[in-house]
Amino acid sequence: xxxxxxxxxxxxxxxxxxxxxxxxxxxxxxxxxxxxxxxxxxxxxxxxxxxxxxxxxxxxxxxxxxxxxxxxxxxxxxxxxxxxxxxxxxxxxxxxxxxxxxxxxxxxxxxxxxxxxxxxxxxxxxxxxxxxxxxxxxxxxxxxxxxxxxxxxxxxxxxxxxxxxxxxxxxxxxxxxxxxxxxxxxxxxxxxxxxxxxxxxxxxxxxxxxxxxxxxxxxxxxxxxxxxxxxxxxxxxxxxxxxxxxxxxxxxxxxxxxxxxxxxxxxxxxxxxxxxxxxxxxxxxxxxxxxxxxxxxxxxxxxxxxxxxxx
Amino acid sequence: xxxxxxxxxxxxxxxxxxxxxxxxxxxxxxxxxxxxxxxxxxxxxxxxxxxxxxxxxxxxxxxxxxxxxxxxxxxxxxxxxxxxxxxxxxxxxxxxxxxxxxxxxxxxxxxxxxxxxxxxxxxxxxxxxxxxxxxxxxxxxxxxxxxxxxxxxxxxxxxxxxxxxxxxxxxxxxxxxxxxxxxxxxxxxxxxxxxxxxxxxxxxxxxxxxxxxxxxxxxxxxxxxxxxxxxxxxxxxxxxxxxxxxxxxxxxxxxxxxx
Amino acid sequence: xxxxxxxxxxxxxxxxxxxxxxxxxxxxxxxxxxxxxxxxxxxxxxxxxxxxxxxxxxxxxxxxxxxxxxxxxxxxxxxxxxxxxxxxxxxxxxxxxxxxxxxxxxxxxxxxxxxxxxxxxxxxxxxxxxxxxxxxxxxxxxxxxxxxxxxxxxxxxxxxxxxxxxxxxxxxxxxxxxxxxxxxxxxxxxxxxxxxxxxxxxxxxxxxxxxxxxxxxxxxxxxxxxxxxxxxxxxxxxxxxxxxxxxxxxxxxxxxxxxxxxxxxxxxxxxxxxxxxxxxxxxxxxxxxxxxxxxxxxxxxxxxxxxxxxxxxxxxxxxxxxxxxxxxxxxxxxxxxxxxxxxxxxxxxxxxxx
Numbered sequence: 059x060x061x062x063x064x065x066x067x068x069x070x071x072x073x074x075x076x077x078x079x080x081x082x083x084x085x086x087x088x089x090x091x092x093x094x095x096x097x098x099x100x101x102x103x104x105x106x107x108x109x110x111x112x113x114x115x116x117x118x119x120x121x122x123x124x125x126x127x128x129x130x131x132x133x134x135x136x137x138x139x140x141x142x143x144x145x146x147x148x149x150x151x152x153x154x155x156x157x158x159x160x161x162x163x164x165x166x167x168x169x170x171x172x173x174x175x176x177x178x179x180x181x182x183x184x185x186x187x188x189x190x191x192x193x194x195x196x197x198x199x200x201x202x203x204x205x206x207x208x209x210x211x212x213x214x215x216x217x218x219x220x221x222x223x224x225x226x227x228x229x230x231x232x233x234x235x236x237x238x239x240x241x242x243x244x245x246x247x248x249x250x251x252x253x254x255x256x257x258x259x260x261x262x263x264x265x266x267x268x269x270x271x272x273x274x275x276x277x278x279x280x281x282x283x284x285x286x287x288x289x290x291x292x293x294x295x296x297x298x299x300x301x302x303x304x305x306x307x308x309x310x311x312x313x314x315x316x317x318x319x320x321x322x323x324x325x326x327x328x329x330x331x332x333x334x335x336x337x338x339x340x341x342x343x344x345x346x347x348x349x350x351x352x353x354x355x356x357x358x359x360x361x362x363x364x365x366x367x368x369x
Numbered sequence: 370x371x372x373x374x375x376x377x378x379x380x381x382x383x384x385x386x387x388x389x390x391x392x393x394x395x396x397x398x399x400x401x402x403x404x405x406x407x408x409x410x411x412x413x414x415x416x417x418x419x420x421x422x423x424x425x426x427x428x429x430x431x432x433x434x435x436x437x438x439x440x441x442x443x444x445x446x447x448x449x450x451x452x453x454x455x456x457x458x459x460x461x462x463x464x465x466x467x468x469x470x471x472x473x474x475x476x477x478x479x480x481x482x483x484x485x486x487x488x489x490x491x492x493x494x495x496x497x498x499x500x501x502x503x504x505x506x507x508x509x510x511x512x513x514x515x516x517x518x519x520x521x522x523x524x525x526x527x528x529x530x531x532x533x534x535x536x537x538x539x540x541x542x543x544x545x546x547x548x549x550x551x552x553x554x555x556x557x558x559x560x561x562x563x564x565x566x567x568x569x570x571x572x573x574x575x576x577x578x579x580x581x582x583x584x585x586x587x588x589x590x591x592x593x594x595x596x597x598x599x600x601x602x603x604x605x606x607x608x609x610x611x612x613x614x615x616x617x618x619x620x621x622x623x624x625x626x627x628x
Numbered sequence: 629x630x631x632x633x634x635x636x637x638x639x640x641x642x643x644x645x646x647x648x649x650x651x652x653x654x655x656x657x658x659x660x661x662x663x664x665x666x667x668x669x670x671x672x673x674x675x676x677x678x679x680x681x682x683x684x685x686x687x688x689x690x691x692x693x694x695x696x697x698x699x700x701x702x703x704x705x706x707x708x709x710x711x712x713x714x715x716x717x718x719x720x721x722x723x724x725x726x727x728x729x730x731x732x733x734x735x736x737x738x739x740x741x742x743x744x745x746x747x748x749x750x751x752x753x754x755x756x757x758x759x760x761x762x763x764x765x766x767x768x769x770x771x772x773x774x775x776x777x778x779x780x781x782x783x784x785x786x787x788x789x790x791x792x793x794x795x796x797x798x799x800x801x802x803x804x805x806x807x808x809x810x811x812x813x814x815x816x817x818x819x820x821x822x823x824x825x826x827x828x829x830x831x832x833x834x835x836x837x838x839x840x841x842x843x844x845x846x847x848x849x850x851x852x853x854x855x856x857x858x859x860x861x862x863x864x865x866x867x868x869x870x871x872x873x874x875x876x877x878x879x880x881x882x883x884x885x886x887x888x889x890x891x892x893x894x895x896x897x898x899x900x901x902x903x904x905x906x907x908x909x910x911x912x913x914x915x916x917x918x919x920x921x922x923x924x925x926x927x928x929x930x931x932x933x934x935x936x937x938x939x940x941x942x943x944x945x946x947x948x949x950x951x952x953x954x955x956x957x958x959x960x961x962x963x964x965x966x967x968x969x970x971x972x973x974x975x976x977x978x979x980x981x982x
Contacts, residue, residue: 179934
């Protein structure tokens with residue numbers, strides 16, 4: 059008898075299986091297509107702006123001169139937000155993972171989820187209707203006493219609708235995402251490392267510094283980058299709070315502030331026509347590329363370190 | 370209608386890795402055949418090739434022949450899904466479907482295969498299968514309760530009822546008692562004795578006493594060495610294996626010198 | 629790096645001088661008292677007093693610990709305090725925000741507010757009925773698009789794709805997609821329909837498309853996690869009964885994971901229902917009810933809040949108050965969805981008990 063070897067990749071497959079498998083694969087492919095579609099459609103609608111003549115772009119000579127101050131404002135607001143949010147988020151994450159008793163930690167988790175659930179337009183409302191006015195005396199104080207620092211040159215905004223206020227609101231909005239990722243990583247710190255540190259006679263803070271923080275370093279970096287991505291693209295809170303005039307300045311507390319790409323689109327889009335509208339779409343493309351790169355990098359960092367991170 | 374199985378020169382692969390090498394054996398109809406051997410020797414892997422469950426794992430494939438009543442199991446025209454309806458399987462850990470009641474669990478194989486049953490036929494099939502699995506008296510008053518609510522041993526008998534409800538010809542059991550307490554184990558062993566009147570039963574077990582108690586024939590598998598594929602060392606009537614085995618390795622394993 | 633001290637030789641030596649257990653409470657009380665005294669004498673408000681009290685507490689406890697215990701213990705106490713301060717700072721905005729929205733929004737809520745539109749309403753409070761309808765319709769459209777695509781993609785990733793190159797790319801890009809700014813999603817929908825339908829098209833379904841771009845990645849990720857939690861035993865049990873793979877997925881795997889999937893989808897809805905920027909661009913705004921997703925501008929709750937606050941017209945007080953009312957309704961909807969998500973998770977969970 060010949061022992062003809064039979065590979066089990068059977069050619070006979072059931073119709074239902076073939077149809078269903080292809081259906082799911084198509085859905086997956088649709089995601090890739092839609093992502094490519096974002097880039098393609100924004101480019102095709104934004105294209106006319108790149109050849110725009112002087113005078114068509116809110117008084118700028120060309121698209122680059124138009125978008126550059128917006129990029130500056132976008133990054134400035136996001137960086138302020140990140141500088142405020144990262145230390146706070148690390149504190150909250152440590153409280154949840156290592157400091158608070160279990161029951162309180164769960165409660166803190168719920169509250170942070172709540173913070174993430176509030177719509178951005180409500181944050182904007184709060185920023186313009188509450189936070190901004192409350193910050194006016196602080197801006198005046200900064201202007202009077204620390205005015206020699208370029209950041210606080212003033213004159214202090216009489217409404218509180220400054221890029222610094224925006225930075226604070228954005229910080230609150232990105233806090234949950236940074237907290238969520240870092241607390242996840244902190245709580246995965248190998249118990250052995252922690253106990254080794256404690257067994258050497260370390261205090262709790264020394265244990266955190268010697269074992270938890272080094273272990274979570276890449277996670278902290280990528281969490282901060284994801285927060286950055288969120289802050290860069292945030293629209294409504296900025297559009298509501300900021301009193302923007304499109305200048306390039308590091309003065310954080312005056313009433314002439316740089317605008318951001320996203321806020322500029324939201325504010326100008328409804329009333330714009332023709333090339334001006336194309337320019338807004340094109341600036342959206344720039345924002346898409348920036349956030350895509352930031353997110354891509356952040357996810358690449360996570361993906362690089364994740365496989366080795368088994369409990 | 371129970372059937373016999375003929376295996377010749379079967380090699381089993383996971384991707385490029387040869388897990389089990391050169392198995393040839395005949396499994397008799399209407400009898401119990403036990404596979405024994407140390408962990409990792411490929412006895413479970415081999416069992417799973419007998420109803421083509423093996424190829425569920427990506428990259429897994431076989432070379433060689435498995436004939437059931439003269440028909441090749443791995444013929445390109447054979448549908449693995451049909452094979453599994455003919456050759457049922459019971460797993461190491463009881464795995465009733467958590468979203469289904471006891472009643473629905475028994476009918477799962479039939480219902481999921483699109484067979485329409487009248488309420489009366491369905492009731493009859495559930496009773497017959499649960500009777501067959503020695504579970505009817507314990508659950509007849511709570512057929513609509515979740516299957517997960519039963520004890521471990523009851524769950525395993527529910528899984529056996531579920532397997533025999535599709536009326537297979539052969540029943541494969543992969544260490545069916547390893548997660549159970551001694552009383553449940555004894556209940557399952559009694560059941561195996563009854564089932565062999567109708568079915569060809571193949572059982573993998575790590576428990577040699579169990580093999581001795583329930584089986585007519587026993588096959589001993591072993592590794593050729595660390596990192597080498599598993600192979601069939603000896604297959605003989607159970608009485609012979611446990612008294613005067615042909616091979617020295619079998620003797621050593623059974624007398625507890627290794628494994 | 630702190631040098632750990634040389635090891636003690638006996639237990640007696642290991643007994644170091646410690647502050648009493650209630651030391652932080654004492655320090656806190658003293659700091660608060662001192663801060664209040666100072667604040668009242670200098671005429672500060674509550675915020676100022678609290679800030680000064682916290683600073684006094686941090687410095688005071690540090691010095692006390694440094695005198696009685698040692699530098700390392702003082703640092704440890706300092707960092708513990710700072711972590712709790714960070715927690716407090718993170719909570720203040722939430723409390724303040726909820727307080728503000730409730731106190732400003734609650735007086736607005738009445739039958740008229742919820743059942744009227746803004747059509748032909750001038751100089752008096754109208755209602756947000758049209759905006760609620762718009763929000764529900766647009767979100768429904770987004771859900772109808774996102775759930776099948778997201779569910780099927782997740783099934784592909786878990787049941788078919790495995791570690792194939794395509795599956796890994798989808799997984800990675802879905803993660804990246806979660807970071808797409810919402811305004812970009814709006815511009816995408818705008819550009820898409822400008823080309824497909826005609827320049828300047830604004831209608832409800834465009835908002836559905838834009839929101840689904842934001843919603844799909846959330847649905848995919850949560851569904852993927854839930855499918856991965858389904859024990860492989862169940863798939864094998866089903867295969868062993870001769871059930872084809874696709875039917876195993878539809879009839880065994882999906883029902884087992886259903887509780888988690890419903891929770892995930894509800895949370896995804898909660899996430900996108902408050903989105904403003906994309907709708908501002910692709911749906912526009914209107915004062916009347918529009919039940920047709922495929923024709924004409926459509927109001928939505930977030931856009932109503934935004935435009936009422938920023939363009940309140942001649943009688944700003946009225947519309948700005950309505951914006952707060954709208955914000956309260958929106959928050960209630962979002963919180964309700966979060967609550968439903970958790971409850972649904974319980975209801976649909978596989979029952980194990982008797």
